Amino acid sequence: MADTAQTTNQTDRTDLPQRSAVRSLLRLWPFIRPVRARLGVAACVAVLASCISLVIPLVLKWLVDGPVAARDPGGAWLGGAFLLLLGLAEALLFGLRRWLVARPLAGVEATMRETLYRHLQRLPVAFHDRWPSGQLLSRGTTDLQLLRMFFAFPLMFLLVNGVTILVGAVILLVQRWSLGLVLLAPVLPLMVLCSVFEAKYGRAARRAQDQVGDLTTVVEESVLGIRIIKGFGRHRSQARAFRELTRALRSTELGKARLLAWIWGCMTALPELAIGGALVCGAVQVADGELSAGTLVAFLSTALALRWPVDSIGFLLAMSNEAAAATDRYFEVMDEPAVEESGPPTPAVRIPPRTAGAPTATAGAGAGAATDQGLVFSGVAFRYPDAPPDSPPLLRDITLHIRPGETMALVGATGSGKTTLTALVPRLYDPTAGRISLDGRDLATISRDEARAMVAVAFEEPTLFSATAAENVLMGGAASRPGGADAQDDELRRALAVAQADGFVAALPEGSATQVGEQGLSLSGGQRQRLALARAVVGRPRFLILDDPLSALDVHTEALVEAALRQVLSTTTALVVAHRPSTVLLADRVALLSGGRIAAVGTHHELLRDNPEYAALMSGEGEGAR
Numbered sequence: 009m010a011d012t013a014q015t016t017n018q019t020d021r022t023d024l025p026q027r028s029a030v031r032s033l034l035r036l037w038p039f040i041r042p043v044r045a046r047l048g049v050a051a052c053v054a055v056l057a058s059c060i061s062l063v064i065p066l067v068l069k070w071l072v073d074g075p076v077a078a079r080d081p082g083g084a085w086l087g088g089a090f091l092l093l094l095g096l097a098e099a100l101l102f103g104l105r106r107w108l109v110a111r112p113l114a115g116v117e118a119t120m121r122e123t124l125y126r127h128l129q130r131l132p133v134a135f136h137d138r139w140p141s142g143q144l145l146s147r148g149t150t151d152l153q154l155l156r157m158f159f160a161f162p163l164m165f166l167l168v169n170g171v172t173i174l175v176g177a178v179i180l181l182v183q184r185w186s187l188g189l190v191l192l193a194p195v196l197p198l199m200v201l202c203s204v205f206e207a208k209y210g211r212a213a214r215r216a217q218d219q220v221g222d223l224t225t226v227v228e229e230s231v232l233g234i235r236i237i238k239g240f241g242r243h244r245s246q247a248r249a250f251r252e253l254t255r256a257l258r259s260t261e262l263g264k265a266r267l268l269a270w271i272w273g274c275m276t277a278l279p280e281l282a283i284g285g286a287l288v289c290g291a292v293q294v295a296d297g298e299l300s301a302g303t304l305v306a307f308l309s310t311a312l313a314l315r316w317p318v319d320s321i322g323f324l325l326a327m328s329n330e331a332a333a334a335t336d337r338y339f340e341v342m343d344e345p346a347v348e349e350s351g352p353p354t355p356a357v358r359i360p361p362r363t364a365g366a367p368t369a370t371a372g373a374g375a376g377a378a379t380d381q382g383l384v385f386s387g388v389a390f391r392y393p394d395a396p397p398d399s400p401p402l403l404r405d406i407t408l409h410i411r412p413g414e415t416m417a418l419v420g421a422t423g424s425g426k427t428t429l430t431a432l433v434p435r436l437y438d439p440t441a442g443r444i445s446l447d448g449r450d451l452a453t454i455s456r457d458e459a460r461a462m463v464a465v466a467f468e469e470p471t472l473f474s475a476t477a478a479e480n481v482l483m484g485g486a487a488s489r490p491g492g493a494d495a496q497d498d499e500l501r502r503a504l505a506v507a508q509a510d511g512f513v514a515a516l517p518e519g520s521a522t523q524v525g526e527q528g529l530s531l532s533g534g535q536r537q538r539l540a541l542a543r544a545v546v547g548r549p550r551f552l553i554l555d556d557p558l559s560a561l562d563v564h565t566e567a568l569v570e571a572a573l574r575q576v577l578s579t580t581t582a583l584v585v586a587h588r589p590s591t592v593l594l595a596d597r598v599a600l601l602s603g604g605r606i607a608a609v610g611t612h613h614e615l616l617r618d619n620p621e622y623a624a625l626m627s628g629e630g631e632g633a634r
């Protein structure tokens with residue numbers, strides 16, 4: 009747990025070659041496309057509002073050189089009223105812009121979040137094994153908020169300010185080209201400074217966002233593992249890991265603030281110097297009678313009206329770089345190839361010749377048993393995608409036949425690959441070689457959705473969702489059942505009874521409608537395991553995979569669940585990972601997994617008699633292998 013800080017920053021991608029912020033941001037176009045018309049109108053409205061602010065100095069010039077010079081109060085009132093109207097129009101147009109963008113941009117954010125969530129659901133388990141959850145959470149939350157802010161503000165204002173600066177520059181040059189050139193002198197150095205800033209800030213923004221992801225992971229792990237942290241008195245080391253990450257984030261944020269202060273300083277100082285220079289030159293020209301006072305007032309007012317568009321470029325660029333980093337982080341997940349759950353199946357994998365001496369599926373089976381019905385593993389090999397390339401496969405030449413209606417126990421030392429083998433059946437992973445078939449159908453030719461409808465699983469870790477007890481159980485059934493709600497209730501009752509969960513569920517405050525899971529009532533380990541078991545059997549699956557399903561039950565409850573399970577197991581083809589003789593006795597036969605292979609197949613008593621490794625495992629001596 010103390011190593012969290014070291015283990016969670018594996019997705020820090022600051023070492024990646026930086027791609028240009030514009031190229032990154034262009035990838036957002038498919039999400040912006042549907043609202044482009046409204047955004048376009050909003051941009052036009054904002055440009056119009058901004059240009060109105062440039063008309064105000066021209067009215068000022070008319071006012072100073074006209075009614076004020078001629079001491080005409082009527083003209084002055086008229087000019088004042090006109091200025092007021094322009095100010096009102098500018099404010100209204102800016103309000104209209106906000107209204108125009110608010111709803112579509114909230115929609116864009118929601119669509120991007122939904123798309124990300126859908127994609128995460130379709131990504132293979134191997135992806136989730138690799139990625140820390142905090143990195144995914146931060147991509148779906150803070151990064152998307154940054155993007156919404158980018159659409160609403162920098163995207164719009166980089167355009168609006170650009171147009172305003174261009175129009176303003178033309179007005180300045182037309183009014184007095186010599187003064188205009190003085191004012192425009194800092195443009196080139198500012199452009200160079202901006203490009204340096206952009207590169208540095210982009211890297212810092214990326215680092216900060218990755219660090220936020222690492223922090224989120226630590227917070228999530230600390231909350232989920234609070235009992236272990238407290239139980240082992242690890243709160244200090246966990247707090248230390250958290251502090252190190254927050255310090256790293258703080259130093260990155262300070263670096264960003266320094267860069268921002270530096271560019272903001274330049275963006276303010278250089279134009280101020282230019283305005284000062286233009287003011288001196290203009291005053292001299294007015295004194296020499298070469299320039300009217302009204303023109304100088306209008307010139308300086310235009311220059312001042314351009315101050316905000318110029319000053320803001322620094323932080324607009326900063327926000328754009330943060331948005332570019334958020335876009336890269338978003339698409340890093342979206343670019344991961346998803347597995348098609350319901351689409352065309354993956355091509356069948358090669359079946360290597362079976363190694364001599366490996367026990368076969370039918371060892372001990374009655375003569376004449378159909379060789380392709382039930383659950384058949386033929387020469388199956390598997391290696392985790394993130395395993396070192398030179399390491400041997402975890403599973404090698406697994407050949408095993410579980411006959412229809414048969415229950416096979418899978419026994420092996422801890423880490424021998426039992427859970428991994430069972431995960432191949434519902435296609436959580438695909439074998440790297442060999443073939444698995446379900447009632448004669450090659451699993452590789454069955455879509456994942458269909459495979460999961462045929463195979464139900466109860467894992468060792470009984471995860472419950474924030475939903476009612478009934479919803480948690482019914483999750484294991486078909487999405488819609490013939491017979492409606494009544495049939496569903498019957499199935500629920502039957503599944504709860506099988507898992508010996510009906511008694512404690514009925515005693516919950518609202519029965520099966522009681523909220524359980526993270527936000528609900530806390531259940532004991534055994535109660536959670538029984539609900540998970542009910543979820544596995546509710547859909548009357550043809551194939552049942554149970555990963556040590558009775559490990560958290562007391563001896564009395566275990567006996568009750570076993571009795572009920574025997575009924576269920578007699579109607580399905582089942583593979584049950586077992587550590588204890590009591591679970592093994594549920595099975596018709598036992599397969600011993602050792603050294604990545606099926607080392608022996610037989611009944612419990614046969615293996616106890618003939619296989620010393622099995623006998624050692626069952627007597628508890630084999631635990632030394634752990």
Ligand SMILES: Nc1ncnc2c1ncn2[C@@H]1O[C@H](COP(=O)(O)OP(=O)(O)OP(=O)(O)O)[C@@H](O)[C@H]1O
Pocket residue numbers: 137392393394395402420421422423424425426427428429
């Ligand atoms: N996602 C993964 N990526 C890489 N290696 C993994 C992954 N999951 C498990 N392993 C490794 O595969 C090996 C087998 O793990 P598995 O969980 O299948 O064993 P097991 O026999 O079920 O153990 P146990 O009896 O303790 O549940 C272990 O060495 C484990 O470290």
